[in-house]
């Protein structure tokens with residue numbers, strides 16, 4: 001059963017899990033700000049690009065760009081509203097496959113960038129063992 005009560009396999013395919021298309025993401029943070037449940041967490045840093053000008057590689061202004069360090073979605077908070085997908089100005093998020101299946105621990109519902117970029121991994125992520133003496 002999905003954490004929000006959707007039976008597995010009973011969900012409309014159009015609003016399943018979300019895939020991150022990493023090459024398109026600029027770490028602009030718009031999805032983080034627009035998500036109504038604050039379930040997206042991104043970390044990034046800025047890097048300087050060498051100055052380039054046509055025909056003069058050593059001239060021109062230096063440019064900076066964001067480099068994505070981490071991108072997590074906490075599926076225990078996500079309500080599948082699609083606002084992040086709609087608001088991303090770079091089409092870096094898209095619906096992909098069925099809802100994330102229910103798991104035994106909250107921690108397993110936080111999917112990182114390696115999982116979010118692969119729908120195959122998204123639905124086959126191994127669940128971590130609960131700590132000794134801890135309820136899952």
Ligand code: SF4
Nearest residue numbers: 035078079081082084
């Ligand atoms: S679908 Fe909605 S709740 Fe889920 S991550 Fe996107 S904006 Fe947040």
Ligand code: SF4
Nearest residue numbers: 025026028029031088
């Ligand atoms: S809105 Fe799109 S480009 Fe911006 S951080 Fe989110 S996924 Fe990346």
